[in-house]
Amino acid sequence: MPADSTALVPLLHQQALRVRQVKEWGEILTGFEGRNRYQVVGDSGETLFYAGEVGSGFGLFLLRGFFKAKRPFTMELKSPGGATVLRLRRPWRFWLSRLDVEDGDGRPLGSVRQRFRFFTRGYDVVGPNGEELAHLRGPLFRPWTFVVEEGGREVGTIAKRWSGFGKELFTDADNFGVRFDGPTRDARLRPLVVAATFLIDFVHFEDKRGDGDKE
Numbered sequence: 001m002p003a004d005s006t007a008l009v010p011l012l013h014q015q016a017l018r019v020r021q022v023k024e025w026g027e028i029l030t031g032f033e034g035r036n037r038y039q040v041v042g043d044s045g046e047t048l049f050y051a052g053e054v055g056s057g058f059g060l061f062l063l064r065g066f067f068k069a070k071r072p073f074t075m076e077l078k079s080p081g082g083a084t085v086l087r088l089r090r091p092w093r094f095w096l097s098r099l100d101v102e103d104g105d106g107r108p109l110g111s112v113r114q115r116f117r118f119f120t121r122g123y124d125v126v127g128p129n130g131e132e133l134a135h136l137r138g139p140l141f142r143p144w145t146f147v148v149e150e151g152g153r154e155v156g157t158i159a160k161r162w163s164g165f166g167k168e169l170f171t172d173a174d175n176f177g178v179r180f181d182g183p184t185r186d187a188r189l190r191p192l193v194v195a196a197t198f199l200i201d202f203v204h205f206e207d208k209r210g211d212g213d214k215e
Contacts, residue, residue, distance in 0.1 A: 007085035007104060011086055011190045014042045017178040019051075019197050036202075038175070040064055040077070040194065049077040049085060051198065057207050075198060090202070099199040102193055109188050112136075112196040114203065121146070121204070125192050133189050146200060148180075148193055155189075156180045160205065176203060 012015075022039045037052035053075050072093075077086040084104040091098060098102045099112040108128035115122040121138030123146075134150040136158065148156035176197050184190060 007079050007083055008191050010042065010048050011194065012187065014048070014178055014190075015192065016043055017048070019176040019178060019194070019201075021175050036075075036198075037075075038198070047080055049079060051075055051077045073202070077194075086191055086195060088198060090199065097199060098202050099195060101195045103191075110192050112192060112199055114199075123196060123199075125189065125196065127162075127186075127188060132184065133186050133192065136193075136200075146196075148189075150184055150186075150189060155184055156181065156193060158193065158200060 012053070018041045019038055020041070022037060039047055040049040040051060042048045053073050060185045073088075073090050075088040075090075076084050077088075078084050086104065086109075087102045087106070089102070090099045091100070096116060101109045101111060110125065110127045110133060113124045113126065115124055119140050122196055123178055124132065125134040125136065127133055134148055134155070136146045138146045144160040146158040147154055148158065157177075159177050160175065160178075160185040178194060178197055180190065180193075
């Protein structure tokens with residue numbers, strides 16, 4: 001992570017995050033389009049970032065309506081002050097999704113790439129030059145959970161609607177919990193794991209939402 005990416009510093013000191021969809025908007029969120037908008041909350045309950053899809057127009061409306069989890073998108077994470085801290089770009093792919101991640105100044109941090117697995121779900125987290133940083137592994141009998149592995153060592157977890165992490169921060173209404181079990185070797189990994197949470201939501205849960213989840 002570039003040394004001057006100060007807006008991402010709060011991520012380096014969080015043990016647990018929750019990523020939840022929100023429907024009530026402040027002034028900062030009025031530029032986000034579509035239903036997929038989120039709030040990222042830290043250890044002590046403070047809002048670290050807001051996230052949402054950007055772009056508008058009839059073409060994007062059709063993509064959302066007909067292609068759902070298959071569609072491309074651009075999403076931005078903004079600080080409570082309104083600064084863009086991460087930009088996530090998912091290109092058009094019918095199979096094995098990919099998410100490219102930039103910092104707020106447009107510098108690449110890396111990407112998250114879905115890998116083919118027979119019985120499990122897997123993603124590679126790589127740096128901007130394709131260097132391997134970590135793997136995300138979805139165990140066969142834990143369909144709501146992805147384990148973050150760095151160099152063969154488990155360093156975190158992404159889980160859908162988890163009410164734990166040692167603090168009662170999560171409720172059934174929360175979409176995801178992200179837990180880090182300690183420092184990571186590469187500072188870029190934490191923002192990339194947070195970015196992966198949004199891709200996982202699209203790929204594995206977008207087409208499964210019930211009517212009650214829709215705006």
